[in-house]
Amino acid sequence: AQTVTQSQPEMSVQEAETVTLSCTYDTSESDYYLFWYKQPPSRQMILVIRQEAYKQQNATENRFSVNFQKAAKSFSLKISDSQLGDAAMYFCALREPGNQGGKLIFGQGTELSVKP
Amino acid sequence: GAGVSQSPRYKVAKRGQDVALRCDPISGHVSLFWYQQALGQGPEFLTYFQNEAQLDKSGLPSDRFFAERPEGSVSTLKIQRTQQEDSAVYLCASSALRGRTRAYEQYFGPGTRLTVT
Numbered sequence: 053a054q055t056v057t058q059s060q061p062e063m064s065v066q067e068a069e070t071v072t073l074s075c076t077y078d079t080s081e082s083d084y085y086l087f088w089y090k091q092p093p094s095r096q097m098i099l100v101i102r103q104e105a106y107k108q109q110n111a112t113e114n115r116f117s118v119n120f121q122k123a124a125k126s127f128s129l130k131i132s133d134s135q136l137g138d139a140a141m142y143f144c145a146l147r148e149p150g151n152q153g154g155k156l157i158f159g160q161g162t163e164l165s166v167k168p
Numbered sequence: 169g170a171g172v173s174q175s176p177r178y179k180v181a182k183r184g185q186d187v188a189l190r191c192d193p194i195s196g197h198v199s200l201f202w203y204q205q206a207l208g209q210g211p212e213f214l215t216y217f218q219n220e221a222q223l224d225k226s227g228l229p230s231d232r233f234f235a236e237r238p239e240g241s242v243s244t245l246k247i248q249r250t251q252q253e254d255s256a257v258y259l260c261a262s263s264a265l266r267g268r269t270r271a272y273e274q275y276f277g278p279g280t281r282l283t284v285t
Binding site for chain 1 (some may be wrong): 209210211213227261263278
């Protein structure tokens with residue numbers, strides 16, 4: 053069965069600094085997709101970044117980038133130049149194309165706080 | 169509408185009551201998902217619809233949980249004889265997924281917080 057593990061329940065970063073959130077996963081598939089979602093206190097889940105497993109190049113979206121290590125089944129999120137608005141719960145998620153419709157398997161989440 | 173909407177945003181139910189939670193997906197989105205998010209946890213998959221067909225209900229925790237999407241747009245998640253362990257945020261998401269080969273984004277609604285007393 054596929055699993056997603058986030059081993060950091062809480063992280064803290066100083067404004068303008070860089071922080072890395074960790075995620076490991078397990079799947080028997082060779083083709084799959086990985087995502088980082090942000091969930092502010094308002095609860096609306098927002099997609100931050102996605103990575104296709106068949107792509108070797110790490111995805112980037114402005115200040116957000118990932119370090120995707122397929123062999124190690126690791127998918128970390130780096131946030132550069134952290135801003136107060138980045139404070140939220142961050143969830144790592146896995147999607148296997150073989151699953152009907154592509155349900156997401158989420159990790160337990162990492163709560164990120166940003167200090168001014 | 170511009171995004172996925174859910175109603176009510178908050179629901180308090182006495183143990184044993186039935187509740188119905190509504191999800192309005194983005195217009196034209198084929199796929200619709202329900203997730204349950206317990207306090208301090210990540211969302212967990214409940215069920216999936218493609219148009220009006222419920223193709224996966226493997227995540228529904230018991231036969232007290234029932235979901236429908238009769239016309240392929242609005243969906244309702246019904247919980248019968250609510251129990252305290254049903255207290256959670258229920259998230260709905262929709263996507264334009266039509267096949268297996270593309271990772272179309274799932275757009276989430278704000279959720280319904282259910283508290284069973």
